[in-house]
Amino acid sequence: METFFFVAKKIIQCCFIAYFTVFFYLSLKKCFLKDKSKVKLFVLSLITGPFLSYIEACCLSSCIVRVINPEMFFNINNKRASAEKYIFVLCLIIAVAFLLINLLYAWLLGKWLETGTKSSVVYLYLMFNTLAIMLQTPTGTGMMFSVPYLRDIVDIAGNLSLLLAAWLFYRHDIRMFSKIARTDIKVDWRLFNIPPAVFILLYTFYVAELGIAVDPEGVYPVGDDLVLAIYIFSTIIMYLFIWAFYVIIKNLSATNEAIKAKDEVKTLSVEVMEALAHTIDAKDEYTRGHSVRVAKYSRMMAERLGLSPEECENVYYMALLHDIGKIGVPNEIINSKDKLTDEEYTVIKTHPGLGYDILAEIKSRPDLSIGARWHHERFDGKGYPDGKKGDEIPFYARIIAVADSYDAMTSNRSYRDYLPQEKVRSEIKNNMGTQFDPDVARCMLAIIDEDKEYELHE
Ligand SMILES: [Fe+2]
Numbered sequence: 001m002e003t004f005f006f007v008a009k010k011i012i013q014c015c016f017i018a019y020f021t022v023f024f025y026l027s028l029k030k031c032f033l034k035d036k037s038k039v040k041l042f043v044l045s046l047i048t049g050p051f052l053s054y055i056e057a058c059c060l061s062s063c064i065v066r067v068i069n070p071e072m073f074f075n076i077n078n079k080r081a082s083a084e085k086y087i088f089v090l091c092l093i094i095a096v097a098f099l100l101i102n103l104l105y106a107w108l109l110g111k112w113l114e115t116g117t118k119s120s121v122v123y124l125y126l127m128f129n130t131l132a133i134m135l136q137t138p139t140g141t142g143m144m145f146s147v148p149y150l151r152d153i154v155d156i157a158g159n160l161s162l163l164l165a166a167w168l169f170y171r172h173d174i175r176m177f178s179k180i181a182r183t184d185i186k187v188d189w190r191l192f193n194i195p196p197a198v199f200i201l202l203y204t205f206y207v208a209e210l211g212i213a214v215d216p217e218g219v220y221p222v223g224d225d226l227v228l229a230i231y232i233f234s235t236i237i238m239y240l241f242i243w244a245f246y247v248i249i250k251n252l253s254a255t256n257e258a259i260k261a262k263d264e265v266k267t268l269s270v271e272v273m274e275a276l277a278h279t280i281d282a283k284d285e286y287t288r289g290h291s292v293r294v295a296k297y298s299r300m301m302a303e304r305l306g307l308s309p310e311e312c313e314n315v316y317y318m319a320l321l322h323d324i325g326k327i328g329v330p331n332e333i334i335n336s337k338d339k340l341t342d343e344e345y346t347v348i349k350t351h352p353g354l355g356y357d358i359l360a361e362i363k364s365r366p367d368l369s370i371g372a373r374w375h376h377e378r379f380d381g382k383g384y385p386d387g388k389k390g391d392e393i394p395f396y397a398r399i400i401a402v403a404d405s406y407d408a409m410t411s412n413r414s415y416r417d418y419l420p421q422e423k424v425r426s427e428i429k430n431n432m433g434t435q436f437d438p439d440v441a442r443c444m445l446a447i448i449d450e451d452k453e454y455e456l457h458e
Helices: 001-031 034-067 080-112 119-135 138-142 150-172 174-182 189-214 225-285 290-304 309-320 324-328 342-348 352-360 368-374 394-408 421-430 438-450
Strands: none
Touching: 034 080, 189 352, 189 438, 225 290, 225 309, 225 324, 290 309, 290 352, 290 394, 290 438, 309 368, 309 394, 352 368, 368 394, 394 438
16 A cells, blocks of 8 residues: 555656646747757756756755754764764755755856746746655655654745746736737637646645655644645645746737737838838929938937827827828929919818828828828918917927928928028028927927037938
8 A cells, every 4th residue: 555655656746747847848938948959958957957956855854854853863872973974064065055056057047048037936946846845755754753844844935936936927027918908919718727727636636645645654644734724725825826827928928929910010010101101202303201301300309309209109100101192292293393383382282181181091090190281280370271370280290390391491402402501590490489389499409409510401
């Protein structure tokens, strides 16, 4: 019967370790270990980790046993007493050395795998776990008679290390979670119950057989409420944290994929917007690169005016597409070398409205159309198409208006070269409060004053 329990215990322990090994390996491989060489390194760590822990645990338990049972080992009548002292010191040195090696190894592993605290914590967990298992071997427990709850304490320490791991994961990946909240990922919560369920099954077996097989002398009497409570409590805690860990791992990999997909979509839309901007500029042979420059200047001003990075990006794209309505204006009018007639000018003035209608179709970015519609409005209300004035004009459009005029003055035209910097500066200064929003204009003046070499022109 004893042999049966011993074999059963070993099998269950092997399942337990194998389950953890596979679980951690697969999770980490999926999330962090895209690099093949790192996978090998991680596998190596899974083999060497428990080995290092085993030596540490054996030496440590030898020391502990000698401390708690001094009369058994250091008895002066015992012929081996002096040898025992050496063994004790040696074991202590080895235990401490291996503890340090373990910690160093965990730290190095974190560095090599570039997963920082993550793998170190996983590794530390394995170390604690191995320690707990080693101390629960029949010999280990047999020597622990004087401190019957030591095993439970070690067990709880193992659980606490997992708690630490879960907490570190949460703390480290809290940003990832907020990204999940902003992306529409469908998470299948049902999946998350399978691995913890397997785990709890193994753990329950493992705990149940401990009470019978490891403790034939009845150190933990069957029915001892405290021991039972500790087992149940630690089992529940273990379950919760394994579950939490698994959820984190699953969410992390889902987030990685979602972020990648989002980045791809973003790159595509940026490229499409830039291609559109080039199409607009290509229509007008004298305004090559106008849209991109206006976008650049608008963003510079937005940054200076203290807008958030997201808003600055929005202003950039609005400005990039501000003249998109020119697509609907005939080429002859846009490229006319003569002074425009009143009719022609009326046609030109339709481009903000046209641009607004085109961009309003992009439902996911409704604000894109703002720049297109109101970039020809004037601060004094004499602009077009709506004759808005002051704060009625959206702030983004007031920024783009200044950038648009600045680029018009600093670009070559069929009839002139770009204007000297001083002239541009005084034009903007003179039109503060009439054509331009004074705050935005002041911001542009500051940019001009810093651009001593006059690099900001076509
Ligand atoms: Fe325009």
